[in-house]
Amino acid sequence: MGEVVRLLIDLASLGGLYAFLAAGYVVAYRTSGVVNFAYPACVLVGAYLTASLYELTDSWPLALAAGLGLGALAGLGFYLGLLRPLTGQPRTSAVMMTVGLLFLIEALARLNWRGATVFMPLPGAGTGWTVSGQLVRAHDLALAAAPVGLALLLTLFYRLTRLGISMRAVAENPVLAARRGVDIELALGLSWVVATAVAVLAGVLAGAKGPVNPGLVQVSIKAFAVALVGGLDSVAGLVPGALVVAGAEVLAVRYLGPHLAEAVPFAVLLGVLTLRPWGLCGSREEIYRV
Amino acid sequence: MTRALVELQGVEVVYHRVATAIQGVSLTVASGGVTAIIGVNGAGKTTTLKAISGFLGTEDARVTAGRILFEGREITGWPPHRTARLGVALVPEREKVFETLTVEENLRVSCPPDRDWSEAFDLFPRLAELRRRPAGYLSGGEKQMLALAMALLGRPRLLMVDELSLGLAPAVTARLLGELLRLRRELGFTLLLVEQNAAIALAVADYGYVMEDGRVVFAGTAERLRQHGDIREFYLGYREGEDVRSYREVKQYRRKRRWWS
Amino acid sequence: MFEVGEALGRLWRRSPYLRTHYAQELQLTYYTNFRVAALGLGGLLLVGLPLWAHGYLLTLAVFVLIYLIGAVGLQVVTGLAGQLSLGQAAFMAVGAFVGGAAHFHLGTPFPVNALLAVATGGFCGYVLSFPALRFRGIYLAVVTLAFHFIVITLLREYQLFLQTRFGTLRDIVLPDPAFGPLVLGSDRAWYWFLLAAALAVLLMAANLVRSPYGRAWVAIRDHDVGAEAVGLDVRWYKRRAFVVSSALTALAGCLHAYYTHTVSADNYGLTLAVMYLAMVIVGGLGSLRGAVWGTLFVVLTPELLSGLLRGTAIARDPEAVRMAVFAGLLITFLLAEPKGLEAVRQRVWNYFELWPFKYRPLEGSRR
Secondary structure, eight states: OHHHHHHHHHHHHHHHHHHHHHHHHHHHHHHHSOOOTTHHHHHHHHHHHHHHHHHHHOOHHHHHHHHHHHHHHHHHHHIIIIIGGGTTSOHHHHHHHHHHHHHHHHHHHHHHHTTOOBOOOOTTTTOEEEETTEEEEHHHHHHHHHHHHHHHHHHHHHHHSHHHHHHHHHHHOHHHHHHTTOOHHHHHHHHHHHHHHHHHHHHHHHHHHSOBOTHHHHHHHHHHHHHHHHOTTOSTTHHHHHHHHHHHHHHHHHHHOHHHHTTHHHHHHHHHHHHOTTTTTSOTHHHHTO | OOOEEEEEEEEEEEETTTEEEEEEEEEEEETTSEEEEEOOTTSSHHHHHHHHHTOOGGGTEEEEEEEEEETTEEOTTOOHHHHHHHTEEEEOSSOOSOTTSBHHHHHHHHSOTTSOTTHHHHHOTHHHHTTTSBGGGSOHHHHHHHHHHHHHHTOOSEEEEEOTTTTOOHHHHHHHHHHHHHHHHHHOOEEEEEESOHHHHHHHOSEEEEEETTEEEEEEEHHHHHHOHHHHHHTSOOOOSSOOOOHHHHHHHHHHSOOOO | OHHHHHHHHHHHTOOSSOOOSHHHHHSSSOOOHHHHHHHHHHHHHHHTHHHHOOHHHHHHHHHHHHHHHHHHHHIIIIIISOOOOOOHHHHHHHHHHHHHHIIIIIOOOHHHHHHHHHHHHHHHHHHHHHHHTTOOHHHHHHHHHHHHHHHHHHHHHHHHHHHHHHOOSSSEEOOOOEETTEEOOSHHHHHHHHHHHHHHHHHHHHHHHHSHHHHHHHHHHHOHHHHHHHTOOHHHHHHHHHHHHHHHHHHHHHHHHHHHTEEOGGGSOHHHHHHHHHHHHHHOTTOHHHHHHHHHHHHHHHHHHHHHTTTSGGGGOHHHHHHHHHHHHHHHHHHHOTTOHHHHHHHHHHHHHHTTOOOOOOTTSOO
């Protein structure tokens, strides 16, 4: 019984982390039409940055706010400096640009923090309960709940607010959106700001799962597989996708060992894509729009 | 002659610095009327519309000569958001709606913040039944209706429609055009139609321009165009008497005759 | 007399644009006197490189040639056939491991191992093509990315298995490759061998480009739905592209393993796959010459730049510096010259070759 509970807790916390990380990819794709390969590095730097800010200020709200603010500014900078000059070029150019950005930010992270392992002193550390002999930390619950909240927030934003719908329109067809009076600069800039802000948040949340080290990049890449399993353009698919992938991985760690389990998210991805190329909850048309 | 809303004077547009799309184009769009530009594919009609609405930049094209005037003000080379603020709306030929968004979302995006987007349902009641449907699943006629509604929500001064009849059955086109004209009388905007289907364009227009190979080769009131022998032959499909000319003869004929008279 | 003079004149002033015999149409490239001289001189310099470049420079040259083979493979699948592939590192690893495992378990000599590596690489490309055929664009890249991680994880497992079972403290150690009596023991020998190999690969690829395969791939790249509508068996050609590319990359991997004398899964990470992509993008997507320029640029520039920064504080982490330089390269090229170095070279070349004329002849009239 304790085994099962342990597995469930691991599933919940890992799945929650994956879902939150995957949200960054979905947000970026939904509102700019670009797969943001720089996201894993942004998450790592976001985590490191917030931890360093906390050491500086000794106050969580301040560190978080500053981290988010800096992340948003960085996102705006990326858009204005690197992605806006690429307008008019095919989408693959923008994607390659994000790949270049990935390495740039990763190099920066290495130079500045030198592969350090940082413990994210989040509030509520140390609180936990025992269920069937297994420890359930408050952080595990937070990890499970956070992405659900985020998914709800995003769904409401994209479905109901004018700005959200405009951002989706801009991602689909910027020229038509401009013709209809949408400020595409604002929409695209905002999409990047939100993407990097989510990256910072995700990095902080990752600190709730364990210490922050460069391995977080690999976790974020696995979260990309989660985003695709759920459907790259679907916020609703985040939670189901994360549960499927995290479930497979948790079971694999238990029965196959931690090394082989690294490949499991990608095997699941290949399986899902082969059967359902647009992901569990994605829209069919997305595939043909690529 | 009523006031001119838009005036092009000797406009030349060049794509990718090497390909001239239109040359020496001069035309006037009278305020409050219906003006038609007809011509075959590649005549430069869409480029003319793009030059007026300012969307050349996205395709590496520039106005290299001439002027474009809107109510006397020069708007040559103005970026799209400035021309949009003047009240210039263009319904493009392809990709005229957001396919992944529902009809309702399409309308919400196009509506300026100070207006109510459900006005579109007053303009086109059919859309109200389709509000939740993704625009990609609408039929051709419904998409065109939606595109027109989206453009009209912004209460434009000038509505330019590129190939209204493209891909639509004649009955649907006739109905849509009728609706459009009715709305024009109600809302009072100027309509500039670019059409390959010269028959319907000339049936509804006040004034018309014929473009070929990037130039305006004929201009006149719609009545005059309808009566002109060459236009009747090549754009309206009438044949004089029994002699049906062969394709080769027609070509030579066109080369020999001069349009401007 | 007049005919002789005319013939001589034709010989001397051979024009690349005026073709008088069908044989000239079939040639791989056109020959003018300037070209022949330049090719000869260039060839001499290349062959004679080991004579004046020693140590580090020669090692770099060897690496350039090894990566070039892989870059040509990527150019075939991504530049020609339009299938964006992030699986290069995985295929290199496959080649390296197959070569190493064959040596370890079977004791076979280098040529056999290399052939086995190529065959296995081709087979892996065949396997990859099954899911890959269903997707385009970014989804295809993701499929290849997933393939990369799966393959690397499996190979890492194998490496661990070897270490635990056979107790090898290090990874598989490979000796100098031997073709019978000829042993590639020195950098020089490697360089000449690889020069010949790379030239052979480039020639093969150039011929592929001119063949029905090449034409079909370009058609698929430009519009795969249209290509199918015209009657091309798109699936078959895509599969071929993957197989050819993976076979070439596996060869590069096997050579890499033999040159560095080690086989380790850590050498073939995602960074390598991205580096390959950068090579073909920086060089010019779709052109073989571009693959050459791109490889040279991507391999040499970070080394040179980090060499310049040696001694400064940043140099404490050369890997990070290399990453940053590489990223900077990629970004600069995407912003400034998306068509790559080949486009730059063509512009410069045309300017000089056509001077005082300004306009290039039409596409397809020259090669």
